[in-house]
Amino acid sequence: MVMTMYTSNNLCNIRTGTVIQGKWHKHRYEIIKQLGKGANGVVYLAKEGRTFVALKISNQATAMMSEVNVLKRFSEVQGVALGPCLLDVDDWIHPQEKKIYSFYVMEYIEGDDLLTFIQKRGKEWIIVIILQLLGDLHKLHEKGWVFGDLKPENLIVSGKVPKVRLIDVGGTTIRGRAIKEFTEFFDRGYWGMGTRKAEPSYDLFAVAMIMINMCYPKRFERKENGREQLRLMISSHPYLKTYEKILWRALDGKYTCAYEMRKELLQCMQQPSMQTEKKRGERVVHVKEKKKFRWVETMFLFVCVLFMYVVYLYVQIL
Amino acid sequence: MRKGTLRQILLITDGCSNHGEDPIAMAALAKEQGITVNVIGVLDQDIIDEQGLREIEGIAQSGGGISQVVYAKQLSQTVQMVTRKAMTQTLQGVINRELKQILGSQASIEQLPPEKRGEVMEVVEELGETVNLQVLILVDTSGSMKTKLQTVKEALLDLSISLNARSGNNEFSVFVFPGKKGEVDRILDWTPKMESISSVFPKLTSGGITPTGPAIREALQQFQKRRSLKSLFTHDGDDDVYIEQSM
Numbered sequence: 001m002v003m004t005m006y007t008s009n010n011l012c013n014i015r016t017g018t019v020i021q022g023k024w025h026k027h028r029y030e031i032i033k034q035l036g037k038g039a040n041g042v043v044y045l046a047k048e049g050r051t052f053v054a055l056k057i058s059n060q061a062t063a064m065m066s067e068v069n070v071l072k073r074f075s076e077v078q079g080v081a082l083g084p085c086l087l088d089v090d091d092w093i094h095p096q097e098k099k100i101y102s103f104y105v106m107e108y109i110e111g112d113d114l115l116t117f118i119q120k121r122g123k124e125w126i127i128v129i130i131l132q133l134l135g136d137l138h139k140l141h142e143k144g145w146v147f148g149d150l151k152p153e154n155l156i157v158s159g160k161v162p163k164v165r166l167i168d169v170g171g172t173t174i175r176g177r178a179i180k181e182f183t184e185f186f187d188r189g190y191w192g193m194g195t196r197k198a199e200p201s202y203d204l205f206a207v208a209m210i211m212i213n214m215c216y217p218k219r220f221e222r223k224e225n226g227r228e229q230l231r232l233m234i235s236s237h238p239y240l241k242t243y244e245k246i247l248w249r250a251l252d253g254k255y256t257c258a259y260e261m262r263k264e265l266l267q268c269m270q271q272p273s274m275q276t277e278k279k280r281g282e283r284v285v286h287v288k289e290k291k292k293f294r295w296v297e298t299m300f301l302f303v304c305v306l307f308m309y310v311v312y313l314y315v316q317i318l
Numbered sequence: 319m320r321k322g323t324l325r326q327i328l329l330i331t332d333g334c335s336n337h338g339e340d341p342i343a344m345a346a347l348a349k350e351q352g353i354t355v356n357v358i359g360v361l362d363q364d365i366i367d368e369q370g371l372r373e374i375e376g377i378a379q380s381g382g383g384i385s386q387v388v389y390a391k392q393l394s395q396t397v398q399m400v401t402r403k404a405m406t407q408t409l410q411g412v413i414n415r416e417l418k419q420i421l422g423s424q425a426s427i428e429q430l431p432p433e434k435r436g437e438v439m440e441v442v443e444e445l446g447e448t449v450n451l452q453v454l455i456l457v458d459t460s461g462s463m464k465t466k467l468q469t470v471k472e473a474l475l476d477l478s479i480s481l482n483a484r485s486g487n488n489e490f491s492v493f494v495f496p497g498k499k500g501e502v503d504r505i506l507d508w509t510p511k512m513e514s515i516s517s518v519f520p521k522l523t524s525g526g527i528t529p530t531g532p533a534i535r536e537a538l539q540q541f542q543k544r545r546s547l548k549s550l551f552t553h554d555g556d557d558d559v560y561i562e563q564s565m
Binding site: 024039061062065066068069072089090091100102176177178179184189190195196197198 | 394395399406410427428431432433435436438439440442443447476479480481482483484485
């Protein structure tokens with residue numbers, strides 16, 4: 001029994017218009033285009049009737065099953081949409097190859113990935129998205145999960161009111177176990193700064209690295225001393241420098257929960273150092289207005305007195 | 319369920335063997351003894367020749383394991399992925415065997431409806447987290463591997479970070495071939511920690527021959543020795559259960 005680790009080419013080139021019908025549930029999905037490729041499978045945009053869905057297909061039934069398990073658990077968390085909604089799980093018999101592939105169908109989340117979104121809409125959105133993300137991660141951690149493979153590609157910003165959504169749950173792991181899937185740049189083990197145990201602090205390290213990645217869109221490779229290298233990158237970038245203290249607490253695993261980090265980020269934003277310039281500007285305007293107002297007042301009084309004097313003179317002459 | 323032990327050989331090489339027994343036969347022998355053989359082929363810029371590629375696939379196939387050919391840069395990611403996937407594969411084989419006992423000879427995980435599969439997968443994952451693991455790593459140090467040894471070292475350290483995050487126990491042992499005098503040299507005896515290889519790796523010299531077959535044979539003997547030593551020290555031999563994949 002040999003397992004090929006990467007998805008076969010046939011799965012990568014499913015043609016537009018191909019209809020995938022499930023072996024068990026008989027639902028029919030018409031393939032529109034490829035959305036992305038992961039280590040475990042390929043994701044396609046598809047249509048079931050009139051609704052658009054995302055369909056992930058793979059030759060690794062086991063890896064797919066564990067992702068489905070995670071998505072099922074996510075849907076149990078009511079009221080908050082942590083990942084995409086799971087719609088269907090089935091097998092597809094490839095008509096030419098006669099081989100069985102597993103697939104699952106999820107809600108299609110339309111939007112840009114995080115890096116593209118920030119490039120389009122501007123840096124001021126970084127902190128908004130990070131705060132949203134930390135809120136979601138907190139809920140996820142409380143339910144006993146750690147996201148694992150946290151990176152900009154797995155974050156989609158969607159909706160008229162931009163809201164970040166987590167997609168690709170391949171790395172999502174039960175708290176306390178070993179992280180299932182990760183990406184080197186965002187992995188604290190790679191940087192020699194911690195274990196690969198699924199704990200909230202593992203995700204928070206990745207959040208800090210996402211902020212760094214936003215400012216250095218071209219990721220860099222680790223050199224001899226990873227920690228020192230990150231120190232340089234952070235202190236030499238004006239945006240990252242504002243959050244230096246918080247970033248380091250996250251990188252060093254000092255936060256026990258996402259909420260803590262969120263709170264400190266909010267506090268950091270309200271600190272005077274960030275807003276002094278603006279406030280000073282406003283104050284100057286106020287003073288000027290007041291001066292003008294006083295001058296008008298003096299003139300008014302002067303005119304009043306003058307008018308009364310004229311009236312007095314007039315009365316006297318008569 | 320009693321905790322078992324999985325045994326794997328991980329072969330890291332960049333080409334074809336040219337000395338001693340046929341490595342594909344040795345890998346088949348390993349499989350017979352319940353030991354999985356995984357192979358990682360490391361590329362530079364150059365491409366491995368057809369013959370080398372066939373051998374890499376052949377060893378993994380007859381050793382019941384996984385093979386993967388990668389560029390040196392991706393080695394860390396690959397080493398841990400191959401090891402984890404081979405574990406899952408073996409454990410899945412065990413579960414399949416149990417299923418066959420319960421549901422008849424036709425049953426396997428893939429034949430269950432998707433709803434039921436999820437539950438089985440949870441058991442596989444649970445086992446993967448808690449099972450004990452012995453990995454014997456065989457590193458090819460012949461000629462052209464010389465420039466890749468630094469990367470191999472980093473990949474092995476990375477592997478121990480990944481596996482030590484599990485709650486099951488791990489033991490690693492590292493062998494290189496060709497050895498200084500013989501065909502194979504042991505550079506790290508069974509240990510849960512891999513850090514000590516950092517000091518050994520830079521001193522390795524590379525030889526001309528590539529005795530892949532003899533290296534696998536030597537690895538099998540090491541597993542055997544370990545088994546007999548263990549049964550000497552533990553009074554109830556039942557304690558040590560080796561998990562083997564059913565084919």
